[in-house]
Amino acid sequence: MTLPVVTLPTETPSIHSDDQRQHLLDWDQSSLSDWLKEKGQPAFRAKQIWNWVYQKRATSFEEMTNLPKTLRDELDRAFVIFKASQSAITSSPDGTDKLLIRLFDGGEVECVLLRDGTRRSICVSSQVGCAMGCVFCASGLDGVDRNLSRGEILEQMLRLQSRLQAEERLSHIVMMGMGEPLANLDHVLATLDVARSPEGLGISPRRITISTVGLPPAIDRLSKHGVAYNLAVSLHAPHDELRTQLVPVNKKIGIKAILDAADRYFDVSGRRLTFEYVLLGGVNDSDDCAESLASLLRHRTAMLNVIPYNLVSGLPYKTPSPKSISRFKEILVTRGINVMFRQRKGSEIDAACGQLRRNRQA
């Protein structure tokens, strides 16, 4: 049965593209503190402003009633809290909300809130478009336009947080929306510093996952960063020939180099690795693929997430049949692989990355 989907029109206007005000979410607390000091304000004002924005969910300086009115006006002249607009909101009865965000320069990205029991998970984008070119993905069809700034990634998080009831809190973050997070690592790490800070969103790194197609030098940088986020590597094929067809960037890298980097990350972080595998009917769902995948993962401390493919209009790939899904699963389980077949939450609302943006452009 197809469940009803509710799509709402644009909710908030974006700032005008020639608005010179700074995006407050691009500023860290100490830079804001320096700015306030120059204005003759005490350092604790920066903490107060952060508290309003990240914890009390304020979207305007006017709401910050413990700041002097003159300071609120001065802040409003210098900064905006939200710099983008929501150009579409699509809600599914399974508790999934998907936002299409229009950036100040007209670019669009997507982000998703998933409600599951007490979990309130969000999936956010890190780039406009994507250069990795996975052949089954709507986000990569037109290549990459640019990296998102720290403020633009944080704004997605705050917009999704604002959809929660007052007593609800965000519990998990997944960097798995549009784009390759490790290709924008500086801004992603700066964003996650705020996400995990008790003065920011206060989400433990154990509940934050960075997803990647596998860029070994960037995985090594992440190892050196010293914060143990979860790492999810999108594998999608168990051998290089097929993987290069599905994830073209693999040609220059190769599965072995990716697994070696993932192993180094595990050694440093102690965090169990996750491998993602989009199951495409008739492409990578054979018995041979399942056997080869089991051989790759058998000796690793890892979880394998298998995601039966969501149809993307205009792309030739098929959802695997229930029979091939259960056969694939049986082989992996028999070989002792820790495997989960992920529910397709939100599939009614184009929750595969890049689909909402693409459908709106069509």
Ligand code: SF4
């Ligand atoms: S699946 Fe992810 S990495 Fe691949 S093209 Fe799409 S957004 Fe990029």
